[in-house]
Amino acid sequence: MLLPKNEIINVRRRSLLKAVPFIAATPYIIKSRLAKAALYSGSGSGPGFSLPSQPAVASSWGYNALTFWDDFLTTGTIDVNNTCQPGYNWYVQSTLPQSASNPGGYVGPTGSRLVGRTFKGGMYAEARLNFNPTKYFDWWMQDSQLWLNYADNNNTGVPLMEVDFIENFNAGSPAANYIQWNNNLAGTPATSGTYSVSDYTQFHKYGFLWVPASKNGGVGIFQTYLDGATQFTQVTYGASQSPTGLMSTPPVGYYTCTDSSSLGMDLIFGGVPGSVINVDYVMVWQ
Numbered sequence: 001m002l003l004p005k006n007e008i009i010n011v012r013r014r015s016l017l018k019a020v021p022f023i024a025a026t027p028y029i030i031k032s033r034l035a036k037a038a039l040y041s042g043s044g045s046g047p048g049f050s051l052p053s054q055p056a057v058a059s060s061w062g063y064n065a066l067t068f069w070d071d072f073l074t075t076g077t078i079d080v081n082n083t084c085q086p087g088y089n090w091y092v093q094s095t096l097p098q099s100a101s102n103p104g105g106y107v108g109p110t111g112s113r114l115v116g117r118t119f120k121g122g123m124y125a126e127a128r129l130n131f132n133p134t135k136y137f138d139w140w141m142q143d144s145q146l147w148l149n150y151a152d153n154n155n156t157g158v159p160l161m162e163v164d165f166i167e168n169f170n171a172g173s174p175a176a177n178y179i180q181w182n183n184n185l186a187g188t189p190a191t192s193g194t195y196s197v198s199d200y201t202q203f204h205k206y207g208f209l210w211v212p213a214s215k216n217g218g219v220g221i222f223q224t225y226l227d228g229a230t231q232f233t234q235v236t237y238g239a240s241q242s243p244t245g246l247m248s249t250p251p252v253g254y255y256t257c258t259d260s261s262s263l264g265m266d267l268i269f270g271g272v273p274g275s276v277i278n279v280d281y282v283m284v285w286q
Helices: 056-060 145-152
Strands: 008-013 029-034 066-070 090-093 113-119 123-131 137-143 160-167 175-181 190-194 204-211 220-226 229-238 241-244 265-271 277-285
Touching (some): 123 137, 137 145, 160 204, 160 220, 175 229
Antiparallel strands (some): 113 265
């Protein structure tokens, strides 16, 4: 969901040295924490740790290229000073003017989101993380053009997709949500299910599969994963069908805009004041 979001991101540093908290000069806080090499497996290189192996779901769909990887060894992959210069994995989207057509979708100068790279053509994305279940938290992807629409109210009527892999919208009941934003940023969210985890403060792997319709005989696929196991009913969509696998029924042709996005889909983390998000790694296979 597009909501006002301040965020406190705890980025875990894989280091054999004592991690020193880093407090940024911007309205968000990044802290590094000590991580143990024993948590990681697979192939890779580094001082006592390695990359996680390719998830089976990525392999099954032919997503064999690791196109994005960040284990947050340092904060050097984050544009903590908000320079907006190329070369970073994550950018702090901290000043977003209010949209006249949607006053509720406002992020003021003290708000921030951690916006990552942009992807097209399908993917399997996975993050190992924990979070405070009593506060709002979201890990999601959305069409890059949504930023432009908010920034200059340039609503052209082109549908734009947002998929919340795990959104703690109602604190304590994280869910997977889907919403197609139409003209004037109007849209109705649909939910595929609510997660059931005994302790969200423990680390878990939250994954998301996106298979474009062109890759699957005209039927696109969204599927969420928790620690490698499928969660909820698979969501399918296509030009001549209503999306399936949801607790409500969107109109025919909805969600196909994900595949046709001209700018691509951004990966994003977000929260509210008091949110604590500990991110171990993020990887994307295509």
